[in-house]
Amino acid sequence: MSGAEAEAGAGNASIALKGLRGAIARNMAAGWQAPRVAIGIDVDISACRQWLRTQAVAEGQARPTITACVLRATALALAGHPRMNALLKDNVVECQSAVHLGLAVALDEGLMVPVIRDAETKPVAQLAQETRALAAGTRAGQLPPRAYQGATFTVTNLGMAGIDWFTPVLNPPQVGILGVSSVRERAVVRDGQLAIAAMTTLTLVFDHRAIDGYPAALFLQAVKARLEAPGSL
Template identity: 40%
Template sequence: MAVEVVMPKLGMAMKEGTVSLWNKAVGDSVGKGEPIASVNSEKIEIDVESPAEGTVLKIEVPEGEGVPPGTVICYIGNPGEEVGTQLTSEPAQNAKAETQASKNEKTPSVKAVKKSEDRMKISPVARKMAEAGNLDIEKIQGTGPGGRITKEDVQEALKTQRGLQADQPKEARVVPQRKPVEKSQTQQVPLSGIRKVIAVRMHDSLQKSAQLTINIKVDVTDLIALQKQTAETVQKKYGHKLTVTDFIARSVVLSLKNHQDMNSALIEDKIHLFKQVHLGMAVALEKGLVVPVIRNVDESSLIDLSRNIKELAQKARQGQLSNEDMKGSTFTISNLGAYGVEHFTPVLNPPETGILGVGAVNDTPVYLGEKLERRSILPLSLTFDHRVLDGAPAAAFLQTVKQYLEAPITMLL
């Protein structure tokens, strides 16, 4: 009897999931536990594993289509086996029936997905990169699940291509002529899943708040020295190192305790001042940005805060965050320093009053009195809701953050 594979429920509030990629096609053999598809819902994306060994008999939900959780997305069974009218659960069937009833009755049945030999398994981002680099994807060796080509595979192929071109004599090099992009050559990607949620939230954030960004530079020379001095001791005792980001997060938490108006939200014409600090730490993923939340950080030590930051970031990159892990933040930190960005304008994470943007540390000559010294300078950008507070109290909060970072020993006392 054929086995049903259903859309998983990726959180208590999930109403719809979308199949972002099929790793298998109809007629392909599959092993138990082997990833057969990638599905996403709002800010979460996971691989769906086959519940049994067999052959993909039928695919019910094509890529890019959203269905309620519990809906059958494909069938696994023996080659040639007919798919019966098996039922999953009554709620799932009712949900699927409602979805189907909303569609036009004249809509043709779902087209069969192409055979794997006619269809390359490649992520959308990797495909765009390959097309931009004029790479033949059929010659790229995929290292992802089921041989899926990832963006890392394309990056390696681009490096190899550049190396071969550099070895050629100049007269032998052929410069490809760029053709005008025709309308038929463009790829249309549905705005769905994480990207759709981000688009809606960021648009609403800018439309429904009065955002202003102020910048400041912080001398973190002593902070970096302290971080290096304590690295070995902390590693031996706690199993991980303290990072500059950990100290920045700690300085923000301590500053929010002194500036409660920044740890707030404007909801239905009332300013809510929060007693506890629930810190959001933005994490960049291939599909978009997620903001896992560390709760009650005002009661945590620097070591506990550091551990929580690393654990939630790892869960985010592994697609293991739940909806509850991303709710209830009162202030957010977004760090683009790893990308070499200095100043930027972070957008508020509604309904929060503030978000801190962290840039890249650069060594700069600075006059200390009459002496010119090499110092490490960290740029910070604070975006705040001008409806809740004015520039002066926002600047005072940013000054407090600066004071903690420039005298890092005070964060340990």
Template identity: 40%
Template sequence: MPEVIMPKMGDAMEAGTVVRWLKQEGEEVSPGEPIAEIETDKVTLELEAEDGGTLAELYAGEGEEVPVGQPIAFIAGEGEEAPAHDGGRRREEGRAAEEEAGEEPEAPAATAAPPEERREREQADGRFRASPLVRRLARENNLDLSRIQGTGPAGRIVERDVRAALERGEARAEERPPEKAAPVAAPEPTGAPGTTLKEPSRMQRVIGERMQQAKREIPHFYATVEAGVDGLLSLRSELNERLAEEGVKLSINDFVMKACAVALRKFPMLNALWTSEGIELHERVDLAMAVALEEGLITPVIRDAANKPLSVISAEAKDLASRAREGRLKPDEYQGGTFTVSNMGMFGVESFSAIINPPQAAIVAVSSIIRRPDFDEEGNVVPRSTMKLTLSADHRIANGADGARYMSEVKRLLENPMLLLV
């Protein structure tokens, strides 16, 4: 049955929003043809049809948020008709009609399911098919989703199933120790003259939740070094002069990213992920670079950065950053990083520390180059260009000594930049 489902376009994606339908009901579509624009917490992408035929019915309207895996449309082949569907727009229109008629929509009974059926409804990662809203509702009311029979598409547990279980007093979860107190709620708006309220975007909400979780749950430790970069500046100028005819222009950040990646060869515990089954070490450095957007931050990934020449790193970084700002990155281009570099030097920031991007073990914050007087080995005052770099690392994975030695190696490479060319 050629249903179009909401695809999973990110590791943490649980739902997407249909921004715009590019095809309308009754129109013919071909395999690979874009039919809709889908917004995730990171980007807006075109959804391509996997099957050809007639777009017989749209289950989700524009602006509607749909859980991953739930049908949003049906493409009919020759002689086919769209099947009955209890989700999406049809279901909402039915509810609206019942409410206008003064009738209460009937909630199907929610009963405890046998273990065999429960296992069939579990996804590969062990989670039941249910939206974030349903999970939150079950958690707030201490219900066990494994004991609730789903009546949604493909056995999905929907809101009405949970509410029916509540009314019947069924599916209670085992008593657990009380959870830690929730964070203090944000204050109400003041409503003062001259103020306006701006609704956070999906990206801002997700970034806020993840960064709050990272700062709360990951024991950060920090290590800062100051690298002299006069030699790096001279080498960069010389290389750019020679490479100008080839259209290559190396940035300071290209050198920094290369140095951070090369140094990780000696410190595998910092090129690692914290997982549910243990610490996952990576031989290859898939370097994520932070790119600032109007609504937040995204981290496209340069694969195998330690083994790529500076010119390739530079070209990939420019391409990824450009397409990130245009919202044209593919999910596999901003997922799967093993280490992150965040550079705010272009804003004149002299020093800062960054929040770890989970499940990664570490992130390096790069500050601006400062020109100031210093002393040479003979005690003479000389001008010197320096840059501060700060490591934020997960103390569950690496210890302070590892972090200090790693940053010393990054400093050594930046102060001897010819080493990055071999």
């Protein structure tokens, strides 16, 4: 090896698949083995944005966000579609009575997924507050192990990174995960007329062993319907 080659190689870094990175690698490999299907839908969140502007914010509380609205819409849709709010264990689909939403939080060393418990019982404002607290606690390393256990479904948001759409990997034994993309102003057709709307794309990945395409599509349509009619949140 020449001196120049040795110098170039000296800057290489190696990241062992152990610790948090190893746990993520094992879980993602398991999720990748599932017969997964991805479906997507465009959602007009213009009304949702306007609705958020009308919401009062108590002193010291987090202002509700689009993410909180997505969590609320997802939780309510899961409550109405229990086959999606399920765990697949030992070839048995276990439909869950409560919705415990995993929320993906990015760290420098990997991805952590704290859990919002009984999410279907919490209004948008409370979900915004809890999301903020869980994300801060995760990044500070202050949450107990239990905070990352027991999710029945996961929501992951790459909108802040400017991503138009993506297909997340399942988090087994959960049978579904929802990917949230960036919000962009787009030209749309309404009643035969061109208009500008705030649009996002939601991508649902699901385990086809546990649920088929049509009921999965109905679930995704239910999330969209609630986001486009924020009075239902």
